[in-house]
Amino acid sequence: MKRRLLSLIFCAMLTAVLGMNNVCAQALPGNSVYQLPIQLTDQDGQALRLADKRGQPVIISMFYNSCQFVCPMLIDTLQATVAGLSDEQRDRLSMVLVSFDPARDTVAVLKSIQAARQLTSPSWTLARTDTRAVRKLAATLGIQYRLLESGDYNHSTSLVLLDAQGRIVGNTNVLGEVDPKFLALIQKTLR
Numbered sequence: 001m002k003r004r005l006l007s008l009i010f011c012a013m014l015t016a017v018l019g020m021n022n023v024c025a026q027a028l029p030g031n032s033v034y035q036l037p038i039q040l041t042d043q044d045g046q047a048l049r050l051a052d053k054r055g056q057p058v059i060i061s062m063f064y065n066s067c068q069f070v071c072p073m074l075i076d077t078l079q080a081t082v083a084g085l086s087d088e089q090r091d092r093l094s095m096v097l098v099s100f101d102p103a104r105d106t107v108a109v110l111k112s113i114q115a116a117r118q119l120t121s122p123s124w125t126l127a128r129t130d131t132r133a134v135r136k137l138a139a140t141l142g143i144q145y146r147l148l149e150s151g152d153y154n155h156s157t158s159l160v161l162l163d164a165q166g167r168i169v170g171n172t173n174v175l176g177e178v179d180p181k182f183l184a185l186i187q188k189t190l191r
Contacts, residue, residue, distance in 0.1 A: 028051065028054075028165060028166060029165050029166075029167055031167050031168075032165050032166035032167055033050060033060075033137075033140055033141070033162055033166045033167070033168065034049075034050050034051035034053070034054055034165070034166030035166070036050055036133075036136055036137060036140060037049075038050055038129055038133040038136065038137055039129060039130075039133070040098065040125075040127040040128065040129050040133075041107060041127060041128050041129070042107075042110070042125050042126065042127050043107065043110035043111045043113070043114045043125070043126040043127070044107075044111070045107045048125070048127070050096075050137075050166065051166065053094050053096060053125075053162075053166070054164065054165065054166060055164055056092050056093065056094060056164055057092070057093050057094070057161060057162060057163055057164060057169075057186070057189045057190055058093070058094045058095070058096055058161075058162040058166075059078060059081070059082075059093065059094070059095050059096070059159055059160065059161055059162075059186070060095075060096040060097075060098070060141065060159075060160050060162060061074060061078065061096075061097055061098075061141075061143075061157070061158060061159050061160060062097070062098050062099070062100055062134075062137070062138055062141065062143050062145070062155070063075065063097050063098075063099060063100065064099050064100045064101035064104070064105060064153055065099065065101065065104065065105050065109050065110075065113055066101065066104060066151070066152065067152070067153070070155070070157055070175070071157075073175045073176055074157050074159070074175060075097070075117055075119075076176070077159065077174070077175050077176060077177070077178070078095060078097075078159055079117075079119075080177070080178050081159065081178050081179070081182065081183055081186070082095065084178050084183050085183075085186065085187065085190075089186075089187065089190050090121075090123065091123070092190055093123060093186070093190065094123050094124075094125065095119075095123055095124050095125070096125045096127065097124075097125070097126050097127070098127045098128070098129065098134070098137060099126075099127070099128045099129075099134075100134055100138070100145050100153050100155060101153065102128045102129060102130060102131060102134065104151075105128050106128070107128070110126040110127070110128060113126055114126055141158065141160045141168075141171075142156075142158060142160070142171070143155065143156050143157070143158055143160075144156045156173070157173060157175060158171045158172065158173050159171060159172050159182065161182070161185060161186055161189060163189055169185060169189050170182065170185045
């Protein structure tokens with residue numbers, strides 16, 4: 001009770017002194033992925049933070065361009081899953097793919113993937129970040145990876161669904177086909 005009162009007083013003071021409207025309403029939940037202070041660069045070279053996706057559900061995953069097998073299948077699975085939604089549902093969902101490989105997956109490479117895979121709607125973001133942030137994001141999403149001597153990555157795959165506040169709602173590890181339970185979870189989250 002005392003902590004809540006102090007929090008309300010603090011928000012009121014910030015609003016009054018700094019003119020920050022809706023400070024209390026803008027606070028993220030403590031279990032939000034958007035709490036990660038990660039700076040991304042998208043396929044258009046634009047800087048963004050994960051929290052910029054706040055306000056609508058997001059499917060997020062990690063990949064790398066030079067992957068020959070699993071990552072293309074991951075993208076195919078994500079595209080098929082999104083295709084199972086209505087147009088209205090697709091309009092209220094964002095898809096974010098973050099590269100494990102910032103050394104090779106430059107903005108130009110991300111742009112070429114976007115074009116080649118036809119991920120051109122505004123709902124799709126392909127992004128890169130620094131190595132340290134890759135590790136933090138992967139750990140938060142429950143995705144394991146390691147760099148091999150060959151330059152390839154050994155990694156787990158997962159499509160992770162976040163709610164509008166960036167909390168993990170669920171995930172799927174099914175590849176190559178649409179996971180009906182995950183699709184139903186997306187639809188429920190969009191309601």
